[in-house]
Amino acid sequence: MELKEKTKKYLNKKCQSLDGKTIVLTGATSGVGLKALEELLFLGANVIMAVRNQEKAEEIKKEMLFEFPNANIQIYPLDLSSFDSIKKFAARIKRNKIDVYGFVNNAGVFKSDKNKTIDGYNMVMGTNYLGTYLLIERLLPYLQTLPHEVKLINTTSISYKWGKINYNDFLFDKKKKRPLKVYSRSKLCITKYSIYMANKLMDSNIVTIMTHPGIVKTNLLMEMFKPWYMRIFKPLANIFMKPEKGALSIPYALTNKIRSGSLIGPNGPFKGWGKPKLNKLKKKAYNDIERLIVHTKGIITITNKDI
Template identity: 35%
Template sequence: MFDINAITSQEGRVAIVTGANVGLGFSTTHTLAKNGATVVMACRNADKANSAIAELKKNLPDADLVFMPLDLSDLKSVKRFAEQFLEQFDRLDLLINNAGVMVPPYQKTVDGFELQMGANYFGHFLLTSLLLPLLEKTGNARIVNLSSIAHRNGKIHFDDMHFEKRYSKMEAYGQSKLAMLMFSYELSRRLKEQGYSTIAVAAHPGVANTALSRYLPKPMIALLTPVAGLLLSSPEEGALPQIYAAVGEDIESGDYLGPNGFNEMRGKQPVKVKPRPHALDTEVSGRLWEVSLELTGAHYFD
């Protein structure tokens, strides 16, 4: 059983947390920094990132926190971030691909991707490829990808991946989170084939009360607000599965972590969980891998 109060020291370790200034990323950053890790906070907005650092330092004055700008919806920004990180650090123990956006109005990224698929998945796919050599050089490193129970109804729409024909906010979100989960399994398989010590795992928070909900319809927000404490987990609870994935001593490549409560919607204890069967379809994940290489220009295992 994972005990967040009994995490082994993270002194000397370096972690990247995308979307570290708010919600699950903020809670994950707090836990890692509290236990001695250097945490690079990869965030899009400098003001919000610096405000988050100031807030964290109120309770953790000695925390080693570094802000680096990263906009996952812009592949050029992803490349700049990786270049900056590699110039400043000679090790990377944890890459926590946490950042995301949920059910926004239809938008395309500067690279022509539907926003959720671009920011939630493609940006992280490229980022991971650029940092993988350093992860492997560091040794026994971990890649943690944030998925969602929304993967259960997700489908990879190879015929209209960017929803140019018909946009459904939830279908697009489900696709992006299924993609993150399939990416974890496919990457895990390939890491093992290459004999790498780096492992890839996935986690989901259940249904957490975070800033992701800002795009939900106003009537739904009004309905949920009075009962949020009963139905939704806090960001601190929601972050537990990805923290477990990052530092748990019994984690193996290909594991998937989530809350232990009813239908994995929330829970006080993070546990290993099972995805829906379609998330394990190697034919689809292999095809997604090839499409992702083509669209992002990423290179793995060169």
């Protein structure tokens, strides 16, 4: 599993130490999140793995402790497709007075066989957007009491550019759409919400940054392709689309001075490959944000009387 020398060199040169700082990382059990976990531990961070699969996380923790024997790793259960789980998770962070330095919302899904979340929403919109939104809203009052800057990192994707929002069928209840359409909308929504947060909290201790890994070979990416296509594509992906490289945007965003509301991701061809840099956001990311927030609050309030 160990990090490549090239990655270690990059982390030493372009990122700061995270010695003793606590980072909460969702989706730390696979793909980009798993590699980000390793990179954050390399930089000395204490990491809380926020995960839905505890057994898998325990195995990973064991492997990480083998590589970093002094690491401080904790596992907290979090299922982003359940509002109840999100509330319990947020309550635990507050109750344990976790001194959060960075909160990384990395977990996400592309498509799912199970169509609906526990609360009855489209799985992809429910997990990538509504779940992440609720998690942030539940945690914000607590994070704002911390006596230092807190970096809130939200993972988006270059696919936000293709996202379209239709408020008549926001959660795809009426019409089934192709997975890429659903996924792109979820990523456009999280992008707009991140910009909203950055503007709203400009004078607070919360710095909101978006990251994306480019195009890297993970379970999520593999779900996009049909099996026959995969046979051609996989060997190339193994060489050119390494999650270890895509994950670098996360430690980079956490340890460099970056303006709230910025997007960090690979800056090479199609923004799919390359070293992390500031990416320019498309105009559509800034349009009509208030409407999205009002709409989202409406949905969340129906399900959560106590928000």
